[in-house]
Amino acid sequence: MSDYNQQMIEKYRGNFLKEVEANVEEGDWVKMCMQCGVCSGSCPLGPHWEHPPQEIFMMIRANKREDILSSSSMWMCTSCYNCIARCPRGLPITHIMHGLATYAKRLGLAPKEQPTAKFAQLFWDNLTKTGRVNELKLGLSLYFMNGFGEGIKTALKMKDVGLGMLKTKRMTPMEMLGGHKCKDVKGLQAMLKKAEELEEARIGKRG
Amino acid sequence: MADMKIGAYICKGCGLGERLDCDELATIAKRDGKAQVVQQHDFLCSEDGVSMIRNDIDNEGVNRVVIAACSRRAKTDAFNFDGEVCVARANLREGVIWIRPDEDEFQETTQEMAADYVRMGCAEVKYQTPPHPAEERGCHEAILVVGGGVSGMTAALEAAKAGYPVHIVEKEAQLGGAVGQMWKDIPMHSPYTDPVEPVTRRLIEEVEANERITVHLSSRLTKTSGAPGRFSADISAESGSTTTENFGAIVMASGATPYDASKLPELGYGKSPDVVDRVEMEKLAIEADGGPIKRPSDGKEVKKVTFIQCAGQRSEKEGHLPYCSGDCCLTSIKQAMYFKDRNPDIETEVLFTDLRTPGAPGEDFYRSGQDKEVTFRKGVVSEVVAGSNGPVVKFKDLILDEDVEEEADLVVLATGMVPNSGVDIELAAGPNVEGEEEEAQTDSEGNAIEIPVESVLNLTYRQGKDLPHLKYGFNDSHFICFPYETRRTGIYASGPVRRPMDTPQAIEDATGAALKAIQALENAKLGRAAHPRSGDLSYPSFRKEGCTQCKRCTVECPFGAIDEDEERYPKFNEARCRRCGTCMGACPVRVISFENYSVDTVGQQIKNCDIPDEFDEKPRFLVLACENDAYPALDMAAMQGNSYSQWARVIPVRCLGSVNTIWITDALNSGYDGVVLMGCKKGDDYQCHFVKGSEMAHYRMSKIDDTLEQLNLEKERVETYEVAITDIERAPKLINDMAETIDKIGMSPFKF
C-alpha cells in the first residue's frame, strides 16, 4: 500500500492538485472553487469537521497532501447534498468528498480508527460475501466493532428493537446460519475480482 | 406689461367638480387673480378643453394662462403652449383633492387650499414673460477630444460617424493610451476565455483613416476659453508651435496614469528587479511576444510567478490609493494566462483579499483562469524580500490561517490607476467658496493621494482651470442621474478620468459622452439650455444698476457659468448655464432673474396666498419643494392616497439652490407660521440635478437662525430637508411634522 503512496508522491511531486485531478472522482472540479465558503456554511456536520470542504479545496491547492489524505474530514460527509445544491460554482462537492476518502483509503492513508471508514469496510465485506446484505450480521458486526464488552452493551440496549423486528418478521434468526444469498455467489465474486483487477490496471497500482 | 391678458381655466374633471366649488374658484380668479378671461370645463385636457384655451389665445389675446387642474407634471403635452404664452399650473388635483381626505369636515379647508392655489397661479403668470432664446448662439460644430486612448479614440470615431469634425489632442507621441501599452487585453466578447488583441490597434487604424478626425500628437491644451458652441482652444505641440481651433463641445478623455509603484518598497518594488508593476509586466510580455517570458534580473525563464492584488490600493495607508481601480483583478488573471497559455506547467499564483471582476467578461474570465489552473489564494501580503533565487513573498493565508513564505521567479504588483483629472480647483481655490469650506477640508484629508497638478484643459474660467473633482481626484460627472455631465457645460468626462473602469466600460462611456457633446453644441446653436433642462430658452439676466459686485453668483454657480467683465461685473455665459437659478438664490440684492422664473414669480405666489388672522386658528406654512424630486414625490404621495396637512401651501422651485432667503423672511414677516424646504441629497453621493444647488441652499439656511432671532421667532419654524423622489411616505410626513410643530409652539405673531 505505502508503495503505491510513494509511487504517487513521486509521480506528482509537489503538485497535489494535479494528483487529485487525475485520481479523485470529480477531482478536476477542485480548481473551480472560488472560496466563498457556502459549502462549509451549509454542511449540517460542518462544525464537526476538522477541515470543512472549502478549506479542503484550498488545502489541495496549497499542496497539503498528507494533511488532507490522513484527515477524518471527508469521512464525515453524510451525502445530504446540501452543499451541491448551494455551491454557486456548481462543484459536485459530495462526490469529491467521497472521491477523496476512497483515494485516501486506496493509498492506505485513511485514518485507522475512523468509524465511518470502518463501517464502510464492514458493509462491503458483508455484501460481497453472499451478494446480499445480511442485516443481522451487519448489525451485530457493527455493535461489536469496538470490542466485545461494548458489543454486548449495545446489543442489550437494542434488544427491544430486535425483538420487535422478530415479531413483525422483519428479521429472522435463521440469517445467522449463512443467510439468504444471490443465485450465483461464485459468479458475483469472480466478477468483483475482475473489476478489481481492471481498476488496479487503470490506476497503475502494483499491489 | 400693458397688454397682459390673463386667462384662468378651471377643470371640473377627475373629481374636481365634485370636491370643489368651482364657481367660487372662478370668482376668485376674476376678483383676486385679476383674470380677464375665466372659463370652466368638464374635461380641460380633452381636445375640446384645449381648443377652448387655444381659441382664447388666438382670438381673445390671452397671453397668460393659468391651468387650475392637475399637477404641472401631468398632461404636459396637452397644456403645451410654450413659447407663445406663459403658463402656470394651479395643482388642484394632486396638490389638493387627492392629498386631502374626502370628508365633510375637511370640505372647507380643502376649498381654501384650492382657492389659494388659484390666487397663486394668477400671481405667478403676472410676473412671467415668455422666454426668448439667448442672443449669443453657438456656431462651431467641431468636437475637441482630449486624450487619444481607447475612450478618446472611440468618442472621436463616434462623433465623426455622426458627421462632426473632431480634433484629438494627445500628450504622448502616439495614440493608444494605457491600453496601447498592453500586449493583450481582457476579452470583450464571448467566449470570455482568452486574452485578445488590444482594441487600440484597430481604433488607431480607423482614426488615422477617418477624414473628419485631425490628430495632434505630443500636444497639450494651453488655453481653453468660451462656452458650448463657441469654445476656442490653443493646442501647443512639444515642438513649440501653437494652433488655435474653435469647437462646439469638448470630451475630456484624459485617462489615468499608473500608480507609482516605487511608493511600495515593502512589497519589494525597487529592491528587487524581479518585482514589477502591471505595466512592466505588459512590457515583459511584449518583449517575449508569445515566447518564454524572462525575468528582468538575469533573463531566466519565469517558472513561478506570484501576483499581489490591491498593491497600494484599497488602503487607508499614507500614499496609497483608497479606492479599487476596478480592472486589476482581471488584469492579473489575464497576465497569469500569458504564462499558462504558453506553458501550463508554469506556476502562477494570485494572492488576493477580495477578487473583484466587474463587467460582462468578469466572472467568465475568472473561471477561465481557474480552468487554466491559475492558483487563487486568499491571503494578505505583509512583505516581499529578496531571496537567494528570487523574491520571497511573505503572506498570511486567510483560509488556512497560517503564515506562508514562498519564493517566486517574478512578482507582479497589481497596482492601481490615478486619474489625469487636472488641478483640483476647489483645493487650489481654498476656502473661497464659503459653503464648501468643510467639504474641501474633508476632501483633502481623504486625499492622501497625490493628484497630478498639471492642468489638462487650462480653462480661462473665473472658477478655475479644470473640471471640478468629486472624490479621490476623479472628475465630478453626475454619475447617478447623468453620467458624463460634468460641472462645466459642454465638457464631458469619459473613461477612467471620471471613475475606475476597464476597456469595455471606457468604450461605452465614450459613446455616451460623444452624444452629450453633440447635444450640447446643437442646443447652443439654437440658444437653448443643454441639459438637464434641455431646450429651456430662459436664462438668467441681471440688473447691472443694482449689482454690488459681491461675486456670490460667480462663486455659487455650480457650473462655472459666470465670469467677470472688465468692470468687475458678473458676465453670464448663457450657453454654459444650466438654468438652475442658484445664482438667483445667492444674490443678496436680488437682481438676477429669468424671464419666467424670478424672485417675483415665487415671491408673489407667497404674497397672494390668503393668511387668515390669528383668531381663525388656521395656520399657514410654506413648502418650497424641488421640482425634480421632492415635488414629484408629493404628487406620487397623492396618487397613492397619502395625505398631508391642509395648512401647507406647496410651491415647486427649479432647484433648492434657487431659493432666495428673501422668500423665507417675506413669508415669515407676512404671517406664515413656518417654512419647509425640500431639496435633493447633497454631498459626495449627491442626487441634486444641479450638483451643488441643494448644498448651497442648506448652507444658506444654516444661517437663517439669525434672521429668525431678529424676528423673535422660534427656529423650528424653518426646516430644511433632503428628500428623494422615492420618499413618498416621508415627504408628506415631513409636512405633517411642521403642522405639529406649529401646533406645539403656537401660531406666528405676525398675522394681521
Ligand code: SF4
Ligand atoms: S460553495 Fe463551492 S465555490 Fe463556495 S467554497 Fe464551497 S466549493 Fe468553493
Ligand code: SF4
Ligand atoms: S453532502 Fe456531505 S459535505 Fe455536502 S453538506 Fe452534506 S454532509 Fe456536508
Ligand code: SF4
Ligand atoms: S447658477 Fe445656475 S442659473 Fe445661475 S448662471 Fe449658474 S447655471 Fe445658470
